[in-house]
Amino acid sequence: MRFSINPEMATQEVQPNETLTNLKAESDTLKTKLEDERAKLHDVELHQVAEKVDGLGQFIMKTRRTLKGHGNKVLCMDWCKDKRRIVSSSQDGKVIVWDAFTTNKEHAVTMPCTWVMACAYAPSGCAVACGGLDNKCSVYPLSLDKNENLAAKKKSVAMHTNYLSACSFTNSDMQILTSSGDGTCALWDVESGQLLQSFHGHAADVLCLDLAPSETGNTFVSGGCDKKANVWDMRSGQCIQSFETHESDINSVRYYPSGDAFASGSDDATCRLYDLRADREVAIYSKESIIFGASSVDFSLSGRLLFGGYNDYTINVWDVLKGTRVSILFGHENRVSTLRLSPDGTAFCSGSWDHTLRIWA
Amino acid sequence: MAQTNSVGQGSNGVADESPNMIVYRKMEDVIARMQDEKNGIPIRTVKSFLSKIPSVFSGSDIVQWMIKNLNIEDQVEALHLGTLMAAHGYFFPISDHVLTLKDDGTFYRFQTPYFWPSNCWEPENTDYAVYLCKRTMQNKARLELADYEAESLARLQRAFARKWEFIFMQAEAQAKVDKKRDKIERKILDSQERAFWDVHRPVPGCVNTTEVDIKKSSRMKNPHKTRKSVYGPQNDVRTHSPTHTPAPEAKPATEEELQDQITYWGGQLDRHRLKMSKVAESLLAYTELYVEYDPFITPTDPSNPWITDDTTVWELEASKEPGQQRVKRWAFGINEVLKDQVGREQFLKFLESEFSSENLRFWLAVQEVKKRPIREVPTRVQEIWQEFLASGAPSAINVDSKSYDKTTQNVKDPGRYAFEDAQDHIFKLMKSDSYSRFIRSSAYQELLQAKKKPHTFHSR
Numbered sequence: 094m095r096f097s098i099n100p101e102m103a104t105q106e107v108q109p110n111e112t113l114t115n116l117k118a119e120s121d122t123l124k125t126k127l128e129d130e131r132a133k134l135h136d137v138e139l140h141q142v143a144e145k146v147d148g149l150g151q152f153i154m155k156t157r158r159t160l161k162g163h164g165n166k167v168l169c170m171d172w173c174k175d176k177r178r179i180v181s182s183s184q185d186g187k188v189i190v191w192d193a194f195t196t197n198k199e200h201a202v203t204m205p206c207t208w209v210m211a212c213a214y215a216p217s218g219c220a221v222a223c224g225g226l227d228n229k230c231s232v233y234p235l236s237l238d239k240n241e242n243l244a245a246k247k248k249s250v251a252m253h254t255n256y257l258s259a260c261s262f263t264n265s266d267m268q269i270l271t272s273s274g275d276g277t278c279a280l281w282d283v284e285s286g287q288l289l290q291s292f293h294g295h296a297a298d299v300l301c302l303d304l305a306p307s308e309t310g311n312t313f314v315s316g317g318c319d320k321k322a323n324v325w326d327m328r329s330g331q332c333i334q335s336f337e338t339h340e341s342d343i344n345s346v347r348y349y350p351s352g353d354a355f356a357s358g359s360d361d362a363t364c365r366l367y368d369l370r371a372d373r374e375v376a377i378y379s380k381e382s383i384i385f386g387a388s389s390v391d392f393s394l395s396g397r398l399l400f401g402g403y404n405d406y407t408i409n410v411w412d413v414l415k416g417t418r419v420s421i422l423f424g425h426e427n428r429v430s431t432l433r434l435s436p437d438g439t440a441f442c443s444g445s446w447d448h449t450l451r452i453w454a
Numbered sequence: 455m456a457q458t459n460s461v462g463q464g465s466n467g468v469a470d471e472s473p474n475m476i477v478y479r480k481m482e483d484v485i486a487r488m489q490d491e492k493n494g495i496p497i498r499t500v501k502s503f504l505s506k507i508p509s510v511f512s513g514s515d516i517v518q519w520m521i522k523n524l525n526i527e528d529q530v531e532a533l534h535l536g537t538l539m540a541a542h543g544y545f546f547p548i549s550d551h552v553l554t555l556k557d558d559g560t561f562y563r564f565q566t567p568y569f570w571p572s573n574c575w576e577p578e579n580t581d582y583a584v585y586l587c588k589r590t591m592q593n594k595a596r597l598e599l600a601d602y603e604a605e606s607l608a609r610l611q612r613a614f615a616r617k618w619e620f621i622f623m624q625a626e627a628q629a630k631v632d633k634k635r636d637k638i639e640r641k642i643l644d645s646q647e648r649a650f651w652d653v654h655r656p657v658p659g660c661v662n663t664t665e666v667d668i669k670k671s672s673r674m675k676n677p678h679k680t681r682k683s684v685y686g687p688q689n690d691v692r693t694h695s696p697t698h699t700p701a702p703e704a705k706p707a708t709e710e711e712l713q714d715q716i717t718y719w720g721g722q723l724d725r726h727r728l729k730m731s732k733v734a735e736s737l738l739a740y741t742e743l744y745v746e747y748d749p750f751i752t753p754t755d756p757s758n759p760w761i762t763d764d765t766t767v768w769e770l771e772a773s774k775e776p777g778q779q780r781v782k783r784w785a786f787g788i789n790e791v792l793k794d795q796v797g798r799e800q801f802l803k804f805l806e807s808e809f810s811s812e813n814l815r816f817w818l819a820v821q822e823v824k825k826r827p828i829r830e831v832p833t834r835v836q837e838i839w840q841e842f843l844a845s846g847a848p849s850a851i852n853v854d855s856k857s858y859d860k861t862t863q864n865v866k867d868p869g870r871y872a873f874e875d876a877q878d879h880i881f882k883l884m885k886s887d888s889y890s891r892f893i894r895s896s897a898y899q900e901l902l903q904a905k906k907k908p909h910t911f912h913s914r
Contacts, residue, residue: 116712123719134729142734157760176768208668258669265825274669284827308792309881328871341476351740360476370728381525382535384480395748397741405538414738427661439749440760454760
């Protein structure tokens, strides 16, 4: 034998590993205990309690408007608070502001990068934010003068180290919340571009986020490629709750209108409902025949319906309480990539890889 | 790049396969069931005029099988899923480049696993050129190039002008090998090869199902295990995808990270949780309360603008006179009053009439400060302090001493959350006191009862 064992080295190497092993064991034990505690309170299923609720009738939901004009896949859209205007962004680098009611295009911006994966309308209706492969989130004030070159007034706000997956203004034109392929979320001051707070905890790309619909709350939820949905405190930057039951990437998260729960859509072809007070998953929306991932979800105004846009080109409408599918909407000719309810709940908009957006009511 | 996990455990999201792989596997499971000898789709050889059509089944066969075996409710859904599976190339119509499923006697054939999309094919144009070239060498009417194929061939000839001799030779060599095959086998292989190209070079206007979401393809751990050479060496050709970003190796957690995890799990354990039965009742109650406001469930009155093109309902909401339904909602909870501009105004008006508006004004001012650019915050914080909390403040509010002390500290180094504790305290007071008084007030009751909608025009 040609090696020799140094007895001192041997003892030194054992101790740190032992500590790490012990710590890991402790962490795992706590995690298991938490799962047990969560399970103890699981005395009934949501759909069982919902048996006493009337079933929903037949729905007549149709495409009421089709917005054509993008030259490539539509990746994201957002509504203006005026309930009729929308902003949409596409793989061809174009960001378009439409009056969806008349289907007229009101503004168009060409971004310097392709794949503009995120866009958002400012609460005032006077600006839009967007970004994607450029790793940034930029804000464009919307000019009333149609001839003015919007790109000239562009303001770079957020800087990430990987693609921008989602962005959202908070209650104000002055702050933007972003999520990125670099695994973080961040809150930015629009005027100065200053980073106000960053949120670390996802182990992989963050794909989506949604702000809690509260007048008093300071929280938001994010979903990522690590299969986790995390709830964050905007003030402290801490992750205050975390859920991990999906089997693949979480593409979309959206709060239930009361703010007490949220839904998620995933590549595992399911949508799920998580309740923050029960601290667990409380419903799964799935079918044997639905095998393509859900890309985007949103609730109807009362929270009774969950609309899911899927990679099989369809939109499935779920009864949130009973867990059943009430409708399947055909129309898009390629993946549905984005879906949002209008601010007054009278319609929802879907965007697709087929280059179009559709308004459904 | 993505950080290693500091809270909780779980995968580090590293993907070693194509982002579409999950779906490919599910489709392949269905295909395996479809091909099952006992319970699958019956495959047969059909006699036609002078020849036989080997190894086919009809579109109707597929639809019926799917409805029976996949829990599918109706033919429309079966056709949709079946068309998607055809578009991915798992089975194909033997006489059409367009990959859709029809519920009739159209003949379909299964694709051979060699050509399945789960092999991550990214066939190159040189291979496509060889294929099209080979097709022109075969003297069968059924193998004639379609218009779009002829156009593609012409383009490729221009693009590969220098290599064309080599491409031609390859095509010739393949044609030679093909001729030696058994006639039936040839029919099957030809159709499968054509279906492969229909997936990777679809008919113009058809969806290219091999497209991937760039967000997902960019985080592949290993270089794509892509197969680029259809007719070249049979080995896998591994190449670096241009969007490849190497992910860091998953590091084992450090002591610090583990301590953080332990603190986190400990904190989560201390959380107060509600029983599922309680939570379910709460969700039901919320939905019940708001169902009449949900346009998808209760038709709006006046009509939904998107359906009838009549924007009256929007005009009414923009007017300063709130309708009954809207006023009724303010009683559901203080958040409803606060998030409705008209509600806020009415609430403020009521409190001013009682000379007790300082709480609401403080709350509104603090909300406002959180919306300002960071540059303006210090000044605004001082203004709020002077107006509401400083000794001798004109609109003095009452907060508990703990919040007061904390706020005094915060104001020295003012941030957006300087008044957080005070605001929480005031909110609780408003909720239990001012808000309840507002809802019981005659001012509110009048709004709730008196206002008749200005328009009596009803359209559905």
